Structure formats: C-alpha cells, structure tokens
Amino acid sequence: MKYVLMFVDTPEFTAELEAMGPEEREQAYERVREWFATHADKFRGGIGSKLQGAHTATTVRLDGPDPVVTDGPFMEGKEVISGFSEIEVADLDEALRMVKTWPACPIVEIRPVES
Amino acid sequence: MTRNSPDTGGTGSTGSTGSTATEAELARVVRDHAGQLAAALMTLLGDFSAAEDLVQDAVETALRRWPVDGIPDRPDAWLFTVARRRGLDLLRRQENYRTKLEQLQWPVQPDPGDRLRLIFTCCHPALPRTAQIALTLRVVCGLTTAQIAAAFLTPEATVARRITRAKRKIADAAIPYRVPHDDELPERLAEVLAVIYLLFNEGYLSSTADRAHSRDLVDDAEWLTALLAGLLPNEPEIAGLLALIRLHRARTAARFDAASHLVLLQDQDRTRWNHEAIAAAAQLLTRTARRHRAPGPYQLQAAIAACHAEARRWEETDWEQILVLYDMLLLLQPSPVTRLHRAIALRYTRGIDPALAELAILADDLDRYPLYHATRAQFFREAGHTRRARAADQRALELTNNPAQQDLLQDRIAHGY
Numbered sequence: 001m002k003y004v005l006m007f008v009d010t011p012e013f014t015a016e017l018e019a020m021g022p023e024e025r026e027q028a029y030e031r032v033r034e035w036f037a038t039h040a041d042k043f044r045g046g047i048g049s050k051l052q053g054a055h056t057a058t059t060v061r062l063d064g065p066d067p068v069v070t071d072g073p074f075m076e077g078k079e080v081i082s083g084f085s086e087i088e089v090a091d092l093d094e095a096l097r098m099v100k101t102w103p104a105c106p107i108v109e110i111r112p113v114e115s
Numbered sequence: 116m117t118r119n120s121p122d123t124g125g126t127g128s129t130g131s132t133g134s135t136a137t138e139a140e141l142a143r144v145v146r147d148h149a150g151q152l153a154a155a156l157m158t159l160l161g162d163f164s165a166a167e168d169l170v171q172d173a174v175e176t177a178l179r180r181w182p183v184d185g186i187p188d189r190p191d192a193w194l195f196t197v198a199r200r201r202g203l204d205l206l207r208r209q210e211n212y213r214t215k216l217e218q219l220q221w222p223v224q225p226d227p228g229d230r231l232r233l234i235f236t237c238c239h240p241a242l243p244r245t246a247q248i249a250l251t252l253r254v255v256c257g258l259t260t261a262q263i264a265a266a267f268l269t270p271e272a273t274v275a276r277r278i279t280r281a282k283r284k285i286a287d288a289a290i291p292y293r294v295p296h297d298d299e300l301p302e303r304l305a306e307v308l309a310v311i312y313l314l315f316n317e318g319y320l321s322s323t324a325d326r327a328h329s330r331d332l333v334d335d336a337e338w339l340t341a342l343l344a345g346l347l348p349n350e351p352e353i354a355g356l357l358a359l360i361r362l363h364r365a366r367t368a369a370r371f372d373a374a375s376h377l378v379l380l381q382d383q384d385r386t387r388w389n390h391e392a393i394a395a396a397a398q399l400l401t402r403t404a405r406r407h408r409a410p411g412p413y414q415l416q417a418a419i420a421a422c423h424a425e426a427r428r429w430e431e432t433d434w435e436q437i438l439v440l441y442d443m444l445l446l447l448q449p450s451p452v453t454r455l456h457r458a459i460a461l462r463y464t465r466g467i468d469p470a471l472a473e474l475a476i477l478a479d480d481l482d483r484y485p486l487y488h489a490t491r492a493q494f495f496r497e498a499g500h501t502r503r504a505r506a507a508d509q510r511a512l513e514l515t516n517n518p519a520q521q522d523l524l525q526d527r528i529a530h531g532y
Contacts, residue, residue: 097299
C-alpha cells in the first residue's frame with residue numbers, strides 16, 4: 001500500500017529551529033537523517049522532497065471564469081506543508097508506526113495514493 | 116433445520132421463546148450472535164464493508180421477522196442463513212466471494228481472535244470517535260442504524276453517513292484487520308475502552324425511569340466489556356471498566372422514585388441497591404488490584420464508585436479515601452470535570468470554603484457544564500447563600516437538555532432546597 005507523508009511545519013517549530021545553535025541544529029538534522037536511514041526500505045523514488053518556505057508559494061485558482069494567480073499557499077493558515085515522501089508499507093498501522101517516530105516538524109499527514 | 120428457519124418462512128411458529136419476543140430479548144439475542152457472524156464473514160471474505168453489510172441486512176430481517184415469528188431455536192444459524200443467501204444474491208458478480216460463501220457452513224468454529232480483530236478495527240484511532248462508536252455498535256453489538264440514531268438522538272442519515280465514510284476509509288486507507296502488536300496494545304486498548312466508556316456514559320445519563328422505548332446502551336457497554344475481559348483476561352483496565360459499569364448498574368433501581376424523578380445519590384434508598392452485585396464488582400476490583408501494580412483510570416473510577424456503593428448510609432461515605440482516589444486520578448488524567456468531582460470530596464473532608472474556592476478556579480473551563488453550576492448551587496445553598504444558589508441552578512437548567520435533570524433543577528428553583 002502506497003502512502004504520501006506530508007510534513008507540516010508550524011511557526012512555533014520554525015522559531016524553535018531558528019533559535020538553535022549550530023551544533024544543536026546539526027543534531028536535529030542528524031536525527032532526521034537517521035530516521036530516513038532506518039526506514040530506507042520503505043521509500044519509493046528517493047526519500048521525497050523538502051519544500052521551500054510558504055512565502056515562495058504561488059497558487060492558481062481555476063474555479064472561476066478565468067484563472068486567478070495569487071501569492072502564497074492554497075490554504076490560509078499557520079500550518080504549511082514543508083515536504084513530502086512517498087512510502088510503500090503493508091497498511092496504515094505500519095505507516096503510523098513509522099510516522100510516530102518522526103523526529104522533526106510537529107504534524108504529518110498520511111494519505112493513501114490512489115492505485 | 117431450525118424449527119423456525121428463514122427458509123420455511125416460520126409460518127405462525129412461536130419459536131423457542133413461546134411468546135412474542137420483547138425488544139430487550141431481541142436485542143440480547145441479536146447481540147450474542149451478530150458480532151460472531153460479522154467476525155466469521157470478515158475472516159472469510161476479507162472485506163470489512165461487504166461482511167458488515169451482510170450482517171446488517173440479516174439483523175434487519177431478524178428484527179422484522181422475530182417479533183412476529185418468535186426467536187428461532189438457533190438464532191446464529193438463522194442469521195447465518197439469511198446473510199449467506201443475501202450474500203450469494205448480492206455478490207453474484209463477484210465470483211471470488213461467491214465461491215467462498217458457497218463453501219461456508221454453519222456453525223463455523225469461531226476463533227476468539229476474530230472478534231478481537233473486529234473490535235480493534237472498529238475502534239481504530241484513524242477513525243473519528245463518532246464513527247468508532249457507530250461501527251462498534253453496528254458490527255460488534257448488532258444494532259441497526261436506526262437504533263443507533265435513536266440512542267444518540269442523531270438523524271439516521273447522519274449515522275448512516277458516518278458508517279459509510281468509516282467503511283470507505285477502512286478500505287481505501289488500508290486500515291488493517293488485526294489485533295495490535297504488544298507494543299501498541301496499551302494505546303489501542305485505551306481507544307477501545309474510551310469508546311465503551313462513552314457508550315456507558317451516554318446510556319447512563321440519558322436513561323430515564325421509563326426505558327421501554329430506548330435501547331439500553333449501558334447493557335451494550337457492559338456486554339462489550341465482559342466480552343473484552345474474556346478475550347484479554349490479563350488487562351487490568353478492562354476489569355476496572357467492567358467493575359465501574361457494574362457498580363453503577365447495581366444502583367440503577369434507586370436512581371428514580373415512584374414518580375419517575377431523578378434521585379440524587381445522597382437521597383437514594385440504599386436498600387434498593389443490588390448489594391450482591393456491588394460486592395461482586397468490588398471483589399473483581401480487589402482481585403485485579405492484587406495482581407497488578409499502579410491502577411489505571413478506570414480502576415480508580417471504579418474504586419471511587421465502590422466507596423459510594425459500599426457505604427450503608429450517605430453519612431458513612433469514606434470521603435477521605437475518595438479524595439485520595441481523585442488525587443491519583445488527576446495525576447493520570449488531569450481534567451476539569453474530575454477536579455469538579457474532587458471538589459465534592461473536598462467539601463466533605465475540608466469544608467465548604469475550600470470546595471467553593473476550588474470551584475472558582477474551574478469557572479472558565481466548566482462554564483458550559485451543567486453539573487458545575489448545579490454543584491455550585493448546592494454548595495451555596497449549604498453555605499446559606501440562597502440567591503446565588505438559585506442563580507447557579509438557573510444557569511444549570513439553561514445548559515442541560517436532560518429531562519430528568521431539568522425536572523430536578525426546576526424543583527430546586529421552585530422550592531429553594
């Protein structure tokens with residue numbers, strides 16, 4: 001079963017990361033690398049992508065008479081998707097077990113991929 | 116062949132009960148067998164949604180037929196026959212299911228693990244709580260959508276939608292049908308117990324003196340907990356919840372007076388309690404406590420209920436012990452509602468002023484909780500602040516939609532006691 005993990009950042013988490021010293025931040029990155037290494041067999045097509053900040057996002061709405069281009073992510077809010085990975089595991093429980101040990105951003109959405 | 120099989124149409128036979136089955140009897144028989152059938156079909160078909168549909172269909176047929184024809188001698192075989200026939204009909208195009216169903220004979224040797232898998236799937240944490248409740252009632256207890264809707268005062272279409280969505284999520288998101296691993300079990304079991312506890316609470320609070328027309332969810336909650344206790348005998352919190360439910364049920368008879376009015380604990384006629392059941396539940400609790408360290412929240416709540424239930428008179432209530440138990444409970448599960456209950460124990464051990472001070476701290480958290488205001492009213496009244504008592508009762512009355520509570524509060528406001 002394939003799922004996409006969507007990693008979601010909050011302002012609190014970003015602030016926390018920014019407040020870290022270089023050494024502490026390196027440790028945080030190391031924990032993330034370890035997590036990806038531990039679950040290496042479950043990723044499909046690489047470990048996924050980290051996205052640039054929400055301030056770089058552009059949204060196009062196509063539900064009106066004409067396409068409307070706006071600055072920012074599609075959803076107004078403090079929680080923004082900061083990256084994604086596609087995994088292949090047996091079922092939702094396995095995905096949950098894996099995601100529960102994720103060491104970085106505070107929210108992860110798990111969404112099955114349409115087969 | 117059973118005396119009154121669905122194939123013969125059961126013409127006029129009264130079945131094994133010998134008379135028209137009552138609603139409670141129907142509920143009991145359906146519950147004893149529906150979950151079993153769901154588990155067997157689920158294992159056979161490997162498709163939660165299909166298995167669930169077939170059982171629901173069989174249950175609905177039974178509830179139409181049994182009141183007229185009587186309950187058959189072998190309700191399990193009857194339900195199975197209907198589900199199987201319906202399945203063969205419905206799954207005509209799905210060759211794979213058809214073949215499996217054709218091979219299936221009743222009685223299947225039930226694997227106790229099947230029911231456990233069923234319960235854990237219905238209460239999977241990836242499903243919303245309302246769906247967990249609806250699914251558990253429908254699949255494990257054999258309630259119809261209409262019965263669930265009536266029990267929760269929710270439109271039937273809403274319940275149906277919740278179930279449909281949940282079943283779709285189980286299939287699409289690959290929620291597995293299995294008993295959780297040992298390392299997940301405590302968390303997953305807590306989820307199941309939370310669902311049962313909510314059922315129990317809903318049933319208990321919505322109960323009235325006249326329950327002829329409402330499904331007794333407390334009954335379902337007790338049945339589910341007992342089933343779970345049999346399947347997982349070494350889990351102390353299951354025993355704790357079972358004791359808790361039984362301690363409450365043992366006192367049901369005294370909760371309403373002859374005029375169907377709610378009677379508060381302190382005014383209840385304790386001779387009407389079932390002291391045998393109280394002793395048995397307390398014993399279950401003691402046995403469990405002896406085998407395990409550090410009691411969990413359900414054991415603590417049951418211990419508090421036991422303190423009340425074992426007091427011969429209101430004046431003999433061991434409030435010191437109750438206060439200690441609430442302190443322990445708050446350590447495990449800090450919650451404003453638990454603090455409110457603790458404040459009552461505080462009232463009887465430390466006096467009215469510390470208790471009122473404690474309530475003042477909870478004002479923001481519990482402003483919309485009727486029991487909070489009713490408790491304040493009682494304390495105010497005891498402290499001689501009649502006007503403030505009446506205002507607090509008035510506020511409680513505005514907030515509750517429970518008829519029994521409304522009656523009681525109106526009485527208090529009218530008579531000033």
